[in-house]
Amino acid sequence: MSSHLERILANTRIEVSARKAAAEFAALEEAAAAHTPRGFARALRERAETGPAVIAELKKASPSKGLIRAEFEPVALGTELEAAGAACLSVLTDEVFFLGGLENLRRVSAAVKIPCLRKDFMVEPFQVLEARAAGADAILLIMAALGDEDLRVLRDTARTYGLDVLCEVHDQEELDRALQLDCECVGVNSRNLKTFDVSIERAVELASQLPDGVVRVAESGIASRQDVENLRVAGFDAFLIGETLMRQPSPGAMLRELIG
Numbered sequence: 001m002s003s004h005l006e007r008i009l010a011n012t013r014i015e016v017s018a019r020k021a022a023a024e025f026a027a028l029e030e031a032a033a034a035h036t037p038r039g040f041a042r043a044l045r046e047r048a049e050t051g052p053a054v055i056a057e058l059k060k061a062s063p064s065k066g067l068i069r070a071e072f073e074p075v076a077l078g079t080e081l082e083a084a085g086a087a088c089l090s091v092l093t094d095e096v097f098f099l100g101g102l103e104n105l106r107r108v109s110a111a112v113k114i115p116c117l118r119k120d121f122m123v124e125p126f127q128v129l130e131a132r133a134a135g136a137d138a139i140l141l142i143m144a145a146l147g148d149e150d151l152r153v154l155r156d157t158a159r160t161y162g163l164d165v166l167c168e169v170h171d172q173e174e175l176d177r178a179l180q181l182d183c184e185c186v187g188v189n190s191r192n193l194k195t196f197d198v199s200i201e202r203a204v205e206l207a208s209q210l211p212d213g214v215v216r217v218a219e220s221g222i223a224s225r226q227d228v229e230n231l232r233v234a235g236f237d238a239f240l241i242g243e244t245l246m247r248q249p250s251p252g253a254m255l256r257e258l259i260g
């Protein structure tokens with residue numbers, strides 16, 4: 001039986017190779033050159049000095065929760081969350097499972113000043129070019145998704161394009177691998193992508209293993225100000241929050257409550 005993650009990755013590979021086959025590389029390179037990456041890790045580190053640094057995620061739907069937000073206007077959401085104090089944004093670009101898209105990233109990134117993460121399942125370097133061309137300032141690399149060699153190639157490509165990397169782990173073994181990759185940010189995902197179980201306690205446990213040199217990001221299942229506080233006390237600098245914001249009529253008001 002294949003896990004949720006394997007299903008998503010299989011679909012991603014098919015879609016990426018189709019887009020790559022149809023791509024106009026000169027136009028993509030031109031769009032990439034027109035976007036100067038805005039220091040995702042730096043923005044988080046600076047914000048963490050004075051309070052919780054939130055990466056607010058624009059997520060319309062997910063395979064674990066189905067439709068999360070029916071009325072989904074990415075630019076309005078992004079600007080609202082920026083005004084409410086988000087340090088960075090995360091924009092889902094997977095179309096099939098998360099009802100996102102690169103077009104959302106392109107529009108949101110152009111409308112805000114804060115750095116934007118391309119949230120997707122990165123399996124090959126072409127997606128890094130796409131990310132920067134769509135205005136991304138950082139990409140996500142999921143340790144559970146790929147072997148070390150593929151991850152290294154993606155990290156090198158991100159460096160070439162000046163994008164920061166958020167390395168996602170959910171256990172000690174993945175954390176050890178992530179540290180070998182030497183990424184700017186390490187995220188502990190409280191959601192197991194193979195089973196979709198969520199456990200914030202697991203993130204708290206792993207926090208003490210994260211070195212000082214990286215931006216420590218707690219991901220998923222953060223539902224209250226108390227959750228943010230607990231994770232902060234455990235040692236996290238930054239908090240990736242999607243569903244809790246997206247379920248609210250006013251995500252900005254909710255964000256103020258979480259960090260205020």
Ligand SMILES: O=P(O)(O)OC[C@@H](O)[C@@H](O)c1c[nH]c2ccccc12
Pocket residue numbers: 057059119120121142168189219220221222240241242243244
């Ligand atoms: O909506 P939540 O529970 O606040 O979670 C946000 C984010 O952590 C989650 O969307 C996520 C974490 N890692 C991922 C990898 C792919 C897709 C999505 C994710």
